[in-house]
Structures are given as structure tokens and as C-alpha cells.
Amino acid sequence: MSDLLGGPVEAAAGLAVYGADAVDKSAPASTRDALVRAEVPGRLAAKDASLWGPDAEAEAKIRLGWVDTHRRSRELLVQLAELTAELGDLDHVVLAGMGGSSLAPEVIARTMGRPLTVLDTTDPGQVRAALGDRLERTVVVVASKSGSTVETDSHRRAYWQAFLDAGMTEAEAGRHFVIVTDPGSPLEATATEMGAFTVLADPNVGGRYSALTAFGLVPSALAGVEVAELIDQADELVASLAGDRDNPALALGAALGAAATLARDKVALVSDGTGIEGFGDWAEQLIAESTGKAGVGILPVVVESPRSPGATGPDVLTVSYGGALAPGDTPGGGASPDVAVNGPLGAQFLAWEYATAVAGVVLGIDPFNQPNVTESKENTNKILASGLPAETPSFTEGAIEVYAPQGAPGDLTGVLRWLLDALGDDGYVAVMAYLDRFADADTARLRTLLAEAGGRPVTFGWGPRFLHSTGQYHKGGPQVGSFLQVTGAVAEDLPVPGKPYTFGELQAAQAAGDRQALAGRERPLLRLHLTDRAAGVAQLLDAAGELRA
Ligand SMILES: O=P(O)(O)OC[C@H]1O[C@](O)(CO)[C@@H](O)[C@@H]1O
Secondary structure: OOOOOOOOEEEEOOEEEEOHHHHHHOOOOOHHHHHHHOOHHHHHHOOOOOOOOHHHHHHHHOOOHHHOHHHHHOOHHHHHHHHHHHOOOOOEEEEEOOHHHOHHHHHHHHHHOOOOEEEOOOOHHHHHHHHOOOHHHEEEEEEEOOOOOHHHHHHHHHHHHHHHHOOOOHHHHHOOEEEEEOOOOHHHHHHHHHOOEEEEOOOOOOHHHOOOOHHHHHHHHHOOOOOHHHHHHHHHHHOOOOOOOOOHHHHHHHHHHHHHHOOOOEEEEEEOOOOOOOHHHHHHHHHHHHHOEOOEOOEEEEOOOOOOOOOOOOOEEEEEEEOOOOOOOOOOOOOOOOEEEEOOHHHHHHHHHHHHHHHHHHHOOOOOOOOOHHHHHHHHHHHHHHOOOOOOOOEEEOOEEEEOOOOOOOOHHHHHHHHHHOOOOOOEEEEEEEOOOOOOHHHHHHHHHHHHHHOOOEEEEEOOHHHHOHHHHHHHOOOOEEEEEEEEOOOOOOEOOOOOOEHHHHHHHHHHHHHHHHHOOOOOEEEEEEOOHHHHHHHHHHHHHHOOO
């Protein structure tokens, strides 16, 4: 860990990056100097699509709009003010969107203290609970860049049906939707059929870089956030992005890249408690999906607090984030991260996008594609068409069916230990829970228990949400992971209107599809199926707790 206060601070527009210089200097040659010699800051600010090599150039040409998209987003402000006024009676805002189409508004709304229900699950219980909540007063923002994401389309169908079932006419139901999508997507056409209000987003910005486009701003504005402020904050940072000095986003990118090349290729994302809520989940998708490919990558590990297990480690770069610090405040919130990033949220979004693109230059990968995400999706589609593969549990203990490879131990604590023991010095565990993230929230405690017991980084993701985030890294990044998939019995299923499957079947097919993709990589993989969710979660936490002893 560096002495954050002792080293130089790189700041612009109220955004300060502490500790980056020490990380860069810990390498035999400065990554930052190499980036400056290659004129990366100026070229990136000027949207030079050749920065990531010839193979990435075609995609980069249509994906660099994020550098200044916030300026174009200003044009939305009048429209958003009118829309918010027009829909003033609909005060329950639901956002249906996956990955880059929901993570930024979730951070914005949480940070600004505005209520926003994010629906990014296929869990029947969680979807049913959302549908049953204040329907008459609900406006559903359906957000999908491609317009073809199965989860989001399923939510749209379920809400449409629910509005009709509640006695609304189609015209009345259409008023309860706002569609955000790219021009020309299939969803744009559907929106017209539905009579829904449509906002077209900047097509030259990829999903995980879209925080300051319509994807980030429309749901946030409807939830009552003054989004102009975010645009101003990003705009103030822009002038620094072309510079070789006083460029905090460059300092952050160089530190992320330098650390990764020194085998510190896990980044623990820690809130320092100074007013930015949930930013780790947004940065997790940005970093994992952008860098985890071609066998390399940076693994983001979202940790609960600076003192949580896995927040530090020999191959971990600990990065704290938070709002602008008041005079006298210490960066890092009482802990001592390697790097601290403090500043206003709008500037944070832009700085991390820039830093991730810079890390992509250092790693030699294309930060704008997600080549391995389709694999699980295709498996899921095949399973939906042909039915779930027949599988027999290796053994059942209490409320948990255990599906483990041959040769693994025959008791729950034993198989969990087996999963941890399979880890190398650079390994990590990914816990992937296809459950209800509210009703089954306790499951997330597995992360700390396994990190404590194994002494290695452990990530936790709710399925299918994580498939649009760390899912890319699991399959495309370094093959050093051990995978724990948790599925659960469905008490009451829910049809996906107009489709031959239910939400429960879709959820099960997504879990099975991803299992197939992971199994093909021959990494340790364990599936635990909870035949009774509450009892199973309690039992699982007990078993994981015993590992420490
Ligand atoms: O906005 P869309 O097209 O629905 O995509 C949602 C998410 O799915 C992915 O395309 C792939 O997982 C993400 O990159 C994206 O943020």
C-alpha cells in the first residue's frame, strides 16, 4: 500500500486521483511515460480508433462517442423536463434493462437518494414482486441498446400484460412505458406499435460506456434526479483528457494497466463512504467486460467495506472511490487503498471510461467488444428450444442438491473446501446466484465467508445480471477461476407473455447455458440447487462458515 497523502495527487475538475504515481513507479518502466510517448492522451481525446490495433479499429470507430456524448446529451434536457412533467402522476419508476442499460442509473439514483426499482433479473419471485408493486402509478423504462436482450424483452411483455390485466386499454398501457434504445433497433419499432414514448440514444457509445447518454439520464431524470449536474461535472473534466499532465483519468488508467502487467490483475473496488453509492457494480461491468478477453484482463472485485476480506492481497490493486473530499478528509475513508479516486459522479463516470480504455491499450485488447458473452446466450437459446439437460445430483444434503464433478467430496463443507483448494496463487472464486436479490439477499454473505476461508479474491454476482458483466471475464479472461453456481426452487412461476417459456424456465436455461460454457473450459465448477431457498441459504452459509474453523 502506498502512502496516499505522501505522494502526488493528480486532479482536475474536482476529481482527484491519489496513489497512482506510486503504482506506476513500482514497475521497472513507467507505463504512464510509455502512454505519453505514444501520445495516447491526445489521441484518445481526439477519438483515434487505431489505438487498440487494427483488429479493434472497426468497432472502435463506432464506439468512441462516450468521450463527448454528454455534450449531445444536453439536447435531451428539455425533452426530459417535458416528459417528467407529462408523467408526473406516475411516481413509481421501474427500469428494465441489463448491464450497461441499468447499472449507471442505479448508481445515480442511489447516490442522489431517489427511488428507482431496477429490474435486471429473470427470477420469477423478484419479477412478480415488481409487477405487484403500485402498478397504477408505475412508469416502466425499457432500456436496451440492441433492442433484443431477452431479459428486457420479457419484462416489457410482462408489464404490458399486467397493465392490460389491470383493466387498461392498450393506449392507456402505452403511456406507462418509456423506451430507450438505439435508432433502428427492433425495440424502436415495437415502441411505435405500443404507442410508447421513445428516446433514441447515441449509437456511437457502447452499453457499458453509456452512463451519460439517454441510458443513464432518462431513468434518472424520471426518478427525480437533476441530471444536468452530471453533464456539467463530466464537461468540466473533458479539458484535462488530452493532457499529458494534470490528467487524473490518465493517472488512473496507467495505474490499472501498470498493476495488471505486474500481475496485480485484480482490482478491489471499495467505497470510502463519502457519498457515491453502488459505483462498484457499475465499474465492475465496465472493467470486466472491457478487459476480460483473449486470456487476459483485470478482475474487478466489489467488496463491502475497506476491511472486508479480499479488499487487499498480493495480486490485488485496492482502489477506493467516493465523492469530493472535504478539506481535512483523508482519501480512502480510514483504510489505506493503493489508489483513491474522489470527485463528483459525472466526472467519475467519464474518468473510469477513459481509464478503462487506457488500460485496454496497455493490455493490448479491444475494450469495446464482448466476444464471449454470446456463447452462454446461444446455449440458453438451444436449451429453451430443446429442454433442460437431465442431470442427477452427486448427493443431497438437507435442502441442497449438490452437482459436483466425479472425485469431489461427498459432503457440502467438503465440496466447498475442494473448490477453494483448487485455486492457484492467482486464482479467484466466482459465486453466481440465480436467485432473488432481495428475498434471498443473505446469499451475498457467501462472498466474505469464502474469501476469508480461501484467502483469495471472491466475486459475487446475481444471475443473470452478472452475465452482462463479469460473465465475459469468466470465459474470456485468464482461466484461473473456480465457479460456484447457486440455483433455487421456484415457488410460483410466471409466464413470459407471448413466449413458450416461463421466467423460471428462462432463468434455469440461463444458468444451464452458462454452466455449459464454463464446463467447456475445464475449470472447477460446482452447482448447488436449493430445494427450499430459505433453508438452503441458511445451510449454505453455515457450511461456508465452518470452512474458517
Ligand atoms: O442494452 P442491451 O443491448 O440490452 O444490452 C445489455 C447488456 O448486454 C451486453 O450487451 C452483453 O452482456 C452488455 O454489454 C450490455 O450492457
